[in-house]
Amino acid sequence: MSYNYHDYGHLLEKGTISKQQLRAMVYYLNREIRKGRHVPRHLTPELLEEVIQLPSLNKRRRFLQFYAGKEYKEYRKQNPRSQPVYDKPIIEPWTSTDVLPRYGLFANCIFPRIEERKLYMVLEKLMLPRLPFAQRVAVDFSFDDLMSPREMRKLSVDMKLMFAANRWTTSPVNLHLCSFDPETSFSARLVTNMVAARKLAFPYELSPKPVTELFPRENIVYLSPEGEGVLDNLDEDVIYVIGALVDKTNLPGVSARRARELGVRSMRFPTSACLRWEEKGDERPLHLTHCVQILSKLSSGCPWEEAIRGLDDFLTVEL
Incomplete structure (x- = not known):
């Protein structure tokens, strides 16, 4: 699921928000969804307008986290046997050998790495x-x-x-x-x-x-x-x-x-x-x-x- 700018175009007619603010918020929500962050998947136009009008970025993030939590609780009530929606990304361990091809360093490299x-x-x-x-x-x-x-x-x-x-x-x-x-x-x-x-x-x-x-x-x-x-x-x-x-x-x-x-x-x-x-x-x-x-x-x-x-x-x- 992703947000579309044209679905909220009618909010510009009120004059309370600008086109740049709407584009920035839609871009921010889509980016957070791609990264698996805790943001709501379905925002009504009224809620989106309320988020944009908040004075600081920190308050917007807390607002989105609050409604994402409410949305998640409703989803779990309707689907109690379902898997969690918001999975944290698994951090895979890596070693120094994993970055050797990235920098062109191999076993016969003449450049030593000194701490x-x-x-x-x-x-x-x-x-x-x-x-x-x-x-x-x-x-x-x-x-x-x-x-x-x-x-x-x-x-x-x-x-x-x-x-x-x-x-x-x-x-x-x-x-x-x-x-x-x-x-x-x-x-x-x-x-x-x-x-x-x-x-x-x-x-x-x-x-x-x-x-x-x-x-x-x-x-x-x-x-x-x-x-x-x-x-x-x-x-x-x-x-x-x-x-x-x-x-x-x-x-x-x-x-x-x-x-x-x-x-x-x-x-x-x-x-x-x-x-x-x-x-x-x-x-x-x-x-x-x-x-x-x-x-x-x-x-x-x-x-x-x-x-x-x-x-x-x-x-x-x-x-």
Whole structure:
């Protein structure tokens, strides 16, 4: 059974519905019937006009499902021994061999199919031999009290992007995640959950101790937008610390105050960053991922002009 547009042509004379609305509804009903969906098989002109005049597509679908249910109950009363009218399509299982002819792939195909997870495992295995000789960067997770739940969720996204960017680059940095409480801190739960979900060993160092207990103070430089000095070049013997902080309220001097508490030097990038739709005076601190990307490029010998290129489509970074 299918609906015919000409059977409802007299509805256009009333002027309540247009020709395009009627054609669209008839097409929708016939398509749902072909797919075996739960729609009525016999609609009177009055009901069809009422369906078309409903304000939203969701209400039309619920209206049609309601009358399809009534129609089905009437049919079952008249034919109690009949088979159900609306049979759900049977989903047949399939294997990878079923799609080989579709894409022209056969047993002697030279194109291997690599899963995305396997590709990440290969990239990490290639990254591991480089880490002992890479630039050391510490991430300070001691700012949980200053962040809202929304900012903490954004921090989890930044951490995933940071790990992904460090995995894909040809010059990765050796990350040290420190200064978190393994029992109460949000950052600690985030790190431990990410480590537990992995099949391979975590390639970076984890420690609840502050960075000053892991490395000598004279070899530590805390990166902050309000740093005392300007970072021109990287030193292989220096450990650069980045605060794991997402600051939507723009609290100034938080990371610089943390550097003074630890008794270490603080430096800033010779850059200014702002969103493309904002004025140049409205500077914003760089995200955790952007800082790691810049340090990775600088450690490979790139100049600052190349290190800040292509960080983000919505961010303008200038020297």
